[in-house]
């Protein structure tokens with residue numbers, strides 16, 4: 178497995194693509210109120226692949242939903258490309274932020290091409306033939322053939338569903354791509370292939386990416402930086418090998434458990450040579 182694409186110092190110092198300041202997310206009211214994030218701050222830098230990790234229920238998916246502008250912060254601010262994320266809903270959202278949902282979330286009644294073309298067609302700015310060509314280009318980018326275009330989602334393998342979902346997320350060439358558990362449900366070979374594809378696209382397009390993952394192999398294959406959610410906020414950010422040394426029970430369990438040691442072995446071996 179090759180190393181993740183490095184981020185140049187110039188790109189890393191530029192204006193963040195996502196800026197989250199003092200975020201509070203509370204669901205419900207009164208005695209039913211449940212606070213998922215409190216005083217959470219995080220910047221996503223241009224060109225990076227940031228992995229969000231944390232225990233179950235720590236609010237990783239909710240944080241992606243905040244970046245998509247699907248939730249209103251209870252307090253604090255979420256700014257995407259210089260504008261409040263909550264202003265992004267409706268038209269134009271897909272041209273700013275692409276989202277790869279955990280299980281692909283393809284429209285089961287649409288074929289592959291119509292799934293990929295959806296946001297561009299909805300926008301209504303291009304003639305049908307151009308929309309179709311754009312969708313075919315995206316299918317090619319994710320390693321699918323034109324003959325896959327007329328297949329229905331029910332006839333696709335898990336790996337193909339992920340690829341179609343990725344092509345759909347990229348149809349408007351968004352500068353920011355959010356990936357929720359990109360390799361969940363794939364076997365180890367399928368996961369490696371999908372990571373290789375994401376890495377190639379990142380190198381070719383320079384898209385800033387934020388991914389939620391429980392899978393350490395995926396984290397080490399892709400992440401240029403890691404942010405750990407615990408205690409309702411981001412407790413540490415840094416390069417994967419740095420964060421792995423942070424003294425916190427979740428971090429120790431996540432990185433230094435048996436699976437963690439296995440996933441970190443190639444990184445450590447690479448450092449020794």
Ligand SMILES: Nc1ncnc2c1ncn2[C@@H]1O[C@H](COP(=O)(O)OP(=O)(O)OP(=O)(O)O)[C@@H](O)[C@H]1O
Pocket residue numbers: 204205211213231232233234235236237238239240
């Ligand atoms: N719309 C909602 N209304 C009420 N509670 C919600 C809502 N969405 C999420 N939650 C709660 O917020 C908490 C965080 O959920 P979230 O899905 O972000 O966790 P996560 O870190 O992604 O967990 P996992 O790793 O298990 O997927 C959970 O307790 C969840 O039940």
